[in-house]
Amino acid sequence: MRVKMTLYILLISSGLYSQSNPYKQYTQTDGLNSSTVYCSYQDLNGLIWFGTDKGVNWFDGSKFTSFSLNDGLSDSEIFKIQNDSQQKIWLLTNNGIPSIYYDSEFKTRRTYSGLTKFPGGSFLWCQFQDKNGNQWFGTQSDGILKLDTTGKITKYDPDNLSTCFHIWTDEQDRLLFATKSGVYRFERGMFTKLFSYDRNKKRRFSTQDGFVLFSEGEKLMTTYDNKSYRSLVEFVSSILFIGKVENNKVLIGTNTGLFEYNFSSGKKRIILPNIAVSSTLKDHEGGLWITTLKHGVFYIAGNSPKRIDPCEECSNDEYRLYQQQNKLVIAGNTICSLNTIDSKWNIVHQFLDPKIRVNKVITSKKEDFIATNNGLYKKVNNKDVLYLSGTAVKDIEIINKTDLVLVLSRSIVKIAIDSLGLLGEPTIDRNELKKHLIFDLSKPTCIEKSKLGIWIGTVDGVYFYSLKTHSIIDLRELYPEIACTINDLLLIGNSLWIATKGKGVYQLLLNENHLIHYTKKNSIQSNYCSSLYYDDQTDQIIAIHTKGLDIWDKGQWLNIPLNLRINEGRGALAIIRGNYYLSDGNKLYSFSPSLWLSSLEHPRLNVYSLYINDRREELINNFTSSYDNNSIKLNFRASSFRLSSLIKYHYELKKNDLTIISESLKGSELQLASLSPGKYNIKVWATSRNNLTSKPYLLTFTILPPWWESWWFFLLIIILLLGVIYLFFKIRVLTYNKDIVREILSAIVKRIKRERKIVFKDNEGKYITINNMNDLLHVKSAGNYVEIHCTNKHYVTRITMKEIELQLSDYSNFVRIHHSHLVNMDHISEVGRDHVVIREELIPVSRRKRNRLITPNQKEIIHKKT
Numbered sequence: 001m002r003v004k005m006t007l008y009i010l011l012i013s014s015g016l017y018s019q020s021n022p023y024k025q026y027t028q029t030d031g032l033n034s035s036t037v038y039c040s041y042q043d044l045n046g047l048i049w050f051g052t053d054k055g056v057n058w059f060d061g062s063k064f065t066s067f068s069l070n071d072g073l074s075d076s077e078i079f080k081i082q083n084d085s086q087q088k089i090w091l092l093t094n095n096g097i098p099s100i101y102y103d104s105e106f107k108t109r110r111t112y113s114g115l116t117k118f119p120g121g122s123f124l125w126c127q128f129q130d131k132n133g134n135q136w137f138g139t140q141s142d143g144i145l146k147l148d149t150t151g152k153i154t155k156y157d158p159d160n161l162s163t164c165f166h167i168w169t170d171e172q173d174r175l176l177f178a179t180k181s182g183v184y185r186f187e188r189g190m191f192t193k194l195f196s197y198d199r200n201k202k203r204r205f206s207t208q209d210g211f212v213l214f215s216e217g218e219k220l221m222t223t224y225d226n227k228s229y230r231s232l233v234e235f236v237s238s239i240l241f242i243g244k245v246e247n248n249k250v251l252i253g254t255n256t257g258l259f260e261y262n263f264s265s266g267k268k269r270i271i272l273p274n275i276a277v278s279s280t281l282k283d284h285e286g287g288l289w290i291t292t293l294k295h296g297v298f299y300i301a302g303n304s305p306k307r308i309d310p311c312e313e314c315s316n317d318e319y320r321l322y323q324q325q326n327k328l329v330i331a332g333n334t335i336c337s338l339n340t341i342d343s344k345w346n347i348v349h350q351f352l353d354p355k356i357r358v359n360k361v362i363t364s365k366k367e368d369f370i371a372t373n374n375g376l377y378k379k380v381n382n383k384d385v386l387y388l389s390g391t392a393v394k395d396i397e398i399i400n401k402t403d404l405v406l407v408l409s410r411s412i413v414k415i416a417i418d419s420l421g422l423l424g425e426p427t428i429d430r431n432e433l434k435k436h437l438i439f440d441l442s443k444p445t446c447i448e449k450s451k452l453g454i455w456i457g458t459v460d461g462v463y464f465y466s467l468k469t470h471s472i473i474d475l476r477e478l479y480p481e482i483a484c485t486i487n488d489l490l491l492i493g494n495s496l497w498i499a500t501k502g503k504g505v506y507q508l509l510l511n512e513n514h515l516i517h518y519t520k521k522n523s524i525q526s527n528y529c530s531s532l533y534y535d536d537q538t539d540q541i542i543a544i545h546t547k548g549l550d551i552w553d554k555g556q557w558l559n560i561p562l563n564l565r566i567n568e569g570r571g572a573l574a575i576i577r578g579n580y581y582l583s584d585g586n587k588l589y590s591f592s593p594s595l596w597l598s599s600l601e602h603p604r605l606n607v608y609s610l611y612i613n614d615r616r617e618e619l620i621n622n623f624t625s626s627y628d629n630n631s632i633k634l635n636f637r638a639s640s641f642r643l644s645s646l647i648k649y650h651y652e653l654k655k656n657d658l659t660i661i662s663e664s665l666k667g668s669e670l671q672l673a674s675l676s677p678g679k680y681n682i683k684v685w686a687t688s689r690n691n692l693t694s695k696p697y698l699l700t701f702t703i704l705p706p707w708w709e710s711w712w713f714f715l716l717i718i719i720l721l722l723g724v725i726y727l728f729f730k731i732r733v734l735t736y737n738k739d740i741v742r743e744i745l746s747a748i749v750k751r752i753k754r755e756r757k758i759v760f761k762d763n764e765g766k767y768i769t770i771n772n773m774n775d776l777l778h779v780k781s782a783g784n785y786v787e788i789h790c791t792n793k794h795y796v797t798r799i800t801m802k803e804i805e806l807q808l809s810d811y812s813n814f815v816r817i818h819h820s821h822l823v824n825m826d827h828i829s830e831v832g833r834d835h836v837v838i839r840e841e842l843i844p845v846s847r848r849k850r851n852r853l854i855t856p857n858q859k860e861i862i863h864k865k866t
Contacts, residue, residue, distance in 0.1 A: 023272070027296035031064030033057055037291035040281040041081035043089060046604030046639030048281070048289060050297060051078030056091065060606065060637035061647070072106030074099045084129045092124035096139060104608060104619045117153045119145070128167035130175065138164030144177060158184045158191035166205035166214075178205050178214065183223070195228055206242035206250070213250065215239035220252060220261065233261055233268055240293075241279050253277030258290055272298060284604070287641050299641065305562055305582060305589035310336075310345035321574035321583050322361050328574050328581055330588065331358035331370075364398045364417060371396040376406060378420055387420060397449045399467070405438075405454055407447055412439040412456060412465075438465055439472060448489035448496070455496060457486030462498060475508075479515050482506055490532035490541065497541060499529035505543055505550075523557040524550045530571045537578060544571040544582075551593060556691060560593060603638035603647055603686045605694040610634055621699060627706040630675040637668050638686035638694055647686050654681040677705035758807055760797055768795050773811060777827050777838050779804050781820040789841075817849045 027035050034052040041049040047058040055068035056078050069076060075093035083089050089101040097120040100107045109115040123140035130136065135147040143157030144164045163180040170176055175186040182196035197203075197216065205214045212223040216231075218238055223229040241253030245263070251271070252259045258272040258280065276293040283289060286302020310330075320331040330336045360371040370377040370384070371393035377384045388406075395407035404415045413436040439456055446457040456463040461476040461483045476483045485501035498506040504519035504527045520527050526545035533542040541552035548562035567585030574581045582589045610617050611633035612625060638647045649665040655678045670684060680703065685696040707713055758770045770776055770790065780787040781801045788795040788804075805822060808814040816822045821843050823836065830837035835844050 024299045024301075025296060026059070026064075026299065030296075031057070031066065032296055033066050033068070035296040036293050037278065037297055038077075038079045038293075039081055039279045040289050040291050040297070041083075041089070042281060042283050043083070044087065044604075045606035046284055047606055047637075048283060048639070048641075049081050049089070050291060051081050051091065053077050056081075060639045061641045062637070065608075067106065072099070072108060072111065074108035079124070080126065082127060084135070085133070090127050090135075092127055092137075094123050096120040096122040096124055096142065098124060098127070098137075104610075114147070114151050117151055118147070119153065122162075125163075125165050126167050128175075130169075131173060136167050136175070138167055138177070156186075156191070158193070161199065165203055166207065168205075168207040168212075171210050176207075178203070195223070197229070202238060204239055204242050206244060208244055211245060213242050213245070215242060218254075232263075233266065235259065235268070241277060243280050246282075251280050253280065253290075255293075283641060285641055301561060301641070303591075305564065305591040308345075308588055308590050310588070320358065320360055321572040321581055321588075323574045323576055324361075324363055326576055328576055329361050330583075331361055359394055360396050362396050362398060364401070367417075369396055369398075369404065371406070376404075394444070395446050397447050397454070399449045399454065405447055405449070407444045410440060410443060411437055412444050412447065412454075414438050438470070439463065445486055446488050448491050450491050455489050455491060457489050457498070459485045462486055462489070462496075478513070479506075479508070481515070481517070487529060488531040490534060492534055492541065497532050497543075499532045499543060500527075501529075502527050505529050505532075518557065525559050525561065528568060530566070530568065531573070533573050533575065535575050537575075542573060542575075542580075544573055546571075549573075549582075549593070559688075562589075562591075564589065602692045603640045603688055603694045605636055605638045605684065605686045605697055607634055607636040607684065607697045607699075610699075622701065624702045624704055626704055627677055627709075630677075630703050631673045632671070632675065632682070632701075634670045634682070634684060634699065635668065636670075636684055636686075636697065640688060647688055649684065649686050651685075652681075652683040654683075655679070657681075675703055677703045677709065760799060760804075760807070768797065774824070774826065776808075776814075776824055778821060778823040778841075778843060780843075789838075815849070817843070817845045819846065820844075 026032055032050065032052065033056070034054040036053045037050050038053070039051040041051075043049065043058075047060055050057045050059065053076065055066060055071075055073060055076050057064045057066055059065075067073060073091070073093075074097040075095040077094035078091050078099075079094065080092040081089060087102070091099040091101065091106075093099065097109050097118055098115065100112060100115070107115075109118050109120070119142060122142035124137055125140060126138040128136045133149050137145040137147070139145060139162070141162045143155055143162045144167075146154040146156065148154070158177065159179050159181045161180040164177050165180075166178040168176050170185070176194075177184045177186060177191075181199045183194045184191045185194055186192075201216045203214055203216060205212070207213070212229075213232075214221050214223075214229075215238075218236065219234045220232045220239065220242070221229050222232055235252065235254050235256075237254045237256040239252055239254050241251075243251035243253075248263045250261050250263070252261055252268070253276075255276040257270055257274055258277040260269045260271055261267075262269070272290055275295050275298075277290055278293050279291045281289040281291075283302075288300040288302070290298040290300070292298065322329040322331065355374070357373045358370060359373065362369050362371075368379040370379075373392045375386050375388040375391050376393050376396070377386055379385070392409055393406050394409070397405045398417070399405055399414075402417055404417055404420075406413050406415065415436050438454075443459045444456055445459060448455040448457075452468065453464055453466040456465060461474065462479075463475065464473040465471075466473070481503075482498060482500070484503050486498060487501055488499040490497040490499075494509060494511045496508040496510060498508065500506065504517065504524055507516040507518070508514075509516070518524050524543065524545070525547045529543050529545045531544045533544070534540075535542060538553070543550045543552070544566060546566050546568055548564070548566070549560045551558040551560060562582070564582075564584050566582075570583070570585035572583040578592065580591055580593055582591070607619065610619050613629050613631050614633070617623075636649070638649070640647055649668055649670075650663070651665060651670050652662040653660045653672065655676075657679075670682070672682075680701055682699040683696045684699075686694040704710075758773065758776075759767055768788070770788075775791045777789045777791060779801065780789070782796075784800070785796055785798055786801060786804055788797065801816070801820070801822065805814075805816055808822070813825045814822060815825055817836065823838060823843060827838045828836045829839070832842075832845075834847075835842045837843070
């Protein structure tokens with residue numbers, strides 16, 4: 001029978017705690033493998049890992065990624081996750097065979113040689129790496145296992161009970177082991193028992209810097225002198241988890257909730273009640289992650305505002321906050337004017353009618369005007385005098401230091417301040433208001449004063465009332481996009497800021513007549529903005545919405561998630577001496593914005609998979625790929641838990657050090673298809689709305705050209721071409737053009753023998769001498785005689801053609817073209833199919849002699865003529 005973790009056995013779950021923020025809960029509906037979560041861990045890339053009874057999840061701030069047995073885990077139940085000095089992530093399992101995550105994949109006993117000798121079969125409680133790189137494991141029934149760097153396994157069991165809960169070192173770097181019966185020290189291969197305890201009690205351990213905490217059932221214990229221990233505090237149920245000591249406090253998880261124990265005061269404070277808590281983790285952003293055994297994961301963001309309750313009468317009913325010099329005015333069903341001296345609140349004035357809701361308080365000449373749902377009040381002689389009885393006043397402004405502008409339910413009126421003091425009766429008749437009416441076109445919501453007039457926000461847009469012309473200008477005609485419900489207006493310099501219900505924030509540049517729109521998609525956290533404020537000390541604009549604050553600073557929005565749920569339309573802010581006081585509708589909080597601005601971390605980019613042609617590959621740099629493996633896909637996520645929805649991704653692609661593309665991505669995946677051969681650099685990074693940039697990830701690779709574009713192929717082609725050219729000339733010149741060679745040789749011989757003479761007798765017996773052989777044109781046979789035709793004359797002699805041919809054999813230009821004709825080829829002027837022409841005389845050519853006679857040039861001439 002499989003051994004289940006004691007945490008699982010101890011699970012006694014009550015009903016889920018009815019949360020009031022700041023908790024955010026994640027369950028299976030959000031992507032967790034299971035709502036039973038045993039442990040958590042944050043890696044160097046900022047990802048939060050969760051070990052469950054159905055595998056592992058990691059969370060990047062926006063979504064969960066799931067891993068199971070199909071992804072290489074050795075077991076589905078993961079009870080502890082931690083890293084070693086080589087940044088390998090170890091996952092301790094229920095079946096006793098750990099998994100290791102590195103090089104972007106899970107490795108087990110089947111796939112990693114360092115675990116092949118791991119026995120398995122016994123639940124793993126803990127893991128520890130010593131200074132020599134050896135891994136030590138505490139098990140449920142196999143004692144202590146030592147895995148050295150060679151993969152050898154050594155088993156130890158000092159108390160013969162085969163259980164080890166925790167492993168750590170003392171000040172001398174000696175190994176300590178918490179077993180079922182006590183604590184042992186390991187030195188020089190020997191175990192020494194330091195102290196004993198009851199082996200039947202369930203225990204959890206936490207150690208750091210020589211400080212040891214452990215549980216004994218429901219009691220929190222600590223050791224001293226490494227020889228004994230004492231009790232610190234007792235809880236109502238069994239302790240399941242003990243955290244690390246920070247600021248003299250420690251978090252304790254029990255099967256009935258999460259507690260904080262203060263060592264200084266000895267008191268415990270409930271943080272998350274009625275839930276079995278298995279572990280906690282403080283992330284890089286200061287947020288707290290709480291894993292539970294049936295309710296998934298809870299998250300508490302870091303730097304939460306501090307709740308204050310300065311006044312019992314108004315502590316649960318704050319609605320509006322205002323600043324009067326250095327006093328904080330709280331307005332709701334009660335009104336208090338408070339100031340703070342040495343962090344102590346002193347109530348200056350209180351308005352106690354519980355039926356009246358105060359909407360706004362404003363001061364002029366040391367007079368307080370109070371706008372309520374029952375009318376306008378003015379403080380006279382320390383008494384509150386009512387004007388406009390029964391008329392709800394939603395907003396109020398003082399203009400020109402002399403007049404009050406009041407926002408009523410369906411109109412806006414202007415009343416002189418002095419007239420309120422001169423009236424015999426404090427209540428103004430409703431009919432009297434008609435004389436002061438300046439606007440009744442729609443339901444007004446807010447007003448903002450300026451030197452030239454009044455800006456008016458309504459449920460359907462923005463209007464401007466001119467004090468000079470007493471006319472109304474409808475801004476919807478110029479800017480149709482602001483035809484929506486206006487929650488607040490703020491005029492700073494030449495910019496009118498407009499807070500809307502559902503459309504974000506608009507900035508109207510009055511000098512340029514230009515409207516800028518800020519939404520959830522491009523800058524702010526929520527499109528429902530309830531109110532706007534100006535901090536004159538820092539020259540910042542603050543927008544309040546349901547998810548926190550957005551601060552306009554030096555031309556950009558800084559997003560500050562408060563981890564509070566601010567009721568729609570009821571968030572209010574006052575700024576006193578650089579400190580912010582915020583109402584979420586029924587509670588009051590105090591904080592400094594610098595707390596967030598200084599702690600906003602750069603997002604951490606995690607590139608977790610690389611695909612080449614849809615085939616997953618190992619994440620390595622400087623790899624080469626063939627020309628047909630040229631489609632690259634990268635998957636990545638930037639971890640940010642407070643601003644996860646505001647992360648943007650960007651990439652830059654370079655080829656051969658030349659930038660090809662540099663742009664933003666719509667999602668967290670980059671696909672590049674059909675890349676041409678070359679050397680590439682891909683740089684990927686993430687940015688937050690606060691312009692914080694992650695460390696870029698650089699991927700370098702080379703796509704090889706196809707074989708027909710490689711250098712060796714071009715070299716081979718050149719060699720082949722040279723060979724073909726050589727063969728062509730060899731065949732063309734030496735074979736097909738042998739007649740040209742013969743003619744060249746003949747010309748050479750002709751020049752050598754040009755001066756030689758030829759002598760023969762004519763038929764009269766006289767000697768005939770031809771001194772220049774070029775004068776001889778042709779010879780014709782006529783029976784036993786031959787006719788010798790020269791350039792100037794011709795001769796007839798008794799001699800045979802054979803004898804003449806013999807005498808002219810040394811001259812290659814003399815050819816016998818017919819059995820009766822021998823010609824000097826240099827004098828042929830025309831060649832026909834069956835004759836040649838020498839000095840207009842046609843001389844026949846036999847077929848057999850024709851090829852010997854005709855040169856290539858002559859062949860071309862014949863071919864053209866025929």
